[in-house]
Amino acid sequence: MDLIDSILAELKQVPGQTALQLAKKLGAEKGDINSLLYGRLKGKCTQDKGYRWFLSEEAPKKDEPEAEPVLLNLLNSSHCEIAPADKSPATARSRRKHRYAMIPSCNSL
Numbered sequence: 001m002d003l004i005d006s007i008l009a010e011l012k013q014v015p016g017q018t019a020l021q022l023a024k025k026l027g028a029e030k031g032d033i034n035s036l037l038y039g040r041l042k043g044k045c046t047q048d049k050g051y052r053w054f055l056s057e058e059a060p061k062k063d064e065p066e067a068e069p070v071l072l073n074l075l076n077s078s079h080c081e082i083a084p085a086d087k088s089p090a091t092a093r094s095r096r097k098h099r100y101a102m103i104p105s106c107n108s109l
Helices: 003-013 019-026 030-038
Strands: 045-047 053-055 069-073 100-104
Touching: 003 019, 003 030, 003 045, 003 053, 019 030
Parallel strands: none
Antiparallel strands: 045 053, 069 100
């Protein structure tokens, strides 16, 4: 499977990834991923305002509101604690070094 097919398969499985996330998952350089997304995959993939990529046929519609982001810690879940969300993003805490990522909010959090 070449890199183009890998990008398309990854976006089908997990829509809404950034070029950096795709590069890390596929073991490629971010520049190579961006080159393909903006080049040969233009029209097949769509980027939103949050720099997340989707297959064009599965991209959120322009008139649909974007999901409110939630801030989560990416460390081991057994060391994380999610603060209650009261109109502000939930924040995961850990006693270790913090690494955060924005993900769409979810009622199950």
